[in-house]
């Protein structure tokens with residue numbers, strides 16, 4: 666198994682094999698929270714207009730996400746895992762548009778043999794899901810691309826790069842260093858905005874959820890349906 670770590674939108678575009686697009690802060694943590702609360706599936710889109718059009722067409726009933734981290738006017742939810750954890754979403758189809766995470770999924774959809782949306786909350790389950798495929802005899806030589814999406818898919822960020830390294834440890838059979846992963850991210854420059862009352866869209870509760878490594882026992886698998894990326898929980 667060959668594991669490649671790459672970054673940002675360009676990395677997502679060139680990713681091949683089994684691909685994990687990583688967005689810890691916050692898109693795929695939010696997606697995981699919604700699945701833990703019974704959401705059926707999440708349709709991931711690139712643009713706000715596409716998200717509204719899908720809702721208007723009846724493809725989904727809730728539209729969520731952000732621009733520059735801030736909830737889009739007219740969306741039902743922003744990109745906050747904490748807010749998602751307060752929402753009733755049982756059985757719902759959700760449409761998600763974010764600045765990094767869903768952009769990466771759309772960019773990777775064409776080149777990926779198998780696609781996952783990754784975050785720390787789902788890291789062990791994602792590694793199990795990837796290993797189940799990557800080590801299957803029929804799928805050699807296996808390549809796994811881990812793509813850290815960063816800020817808006819344009820600027821590398823600690824949490825996504827560190828999540829990629831943590832996933833590589835798990836994929837290569839090492840336990841990783843859960844406390845060190847948390848500590849290193851918490852020492853970084855992006856943490857202050859979660860605690861800044863002036864940055865209202867970054868809820869302090871988001872940080873606790875995003876850094877709760879292995880909180881959920883499912884991976885988030887993305888498949889193409891009607892030409893669109895659709896995410897569902899996958900349990901191994």
Ligand SMILES: O=C(O)[C@H](CS(=O)(=O)O)OP(=O)(O)O
Pocket residue numbers: 688690691692693731732733734735744763764765766767815816817818
């Ligand atoms: O809402 C977020 O936390 C980010 C905003 S940005 O990428 O830093 O502009 O979106 P996400 O797609 O969850 O990284």
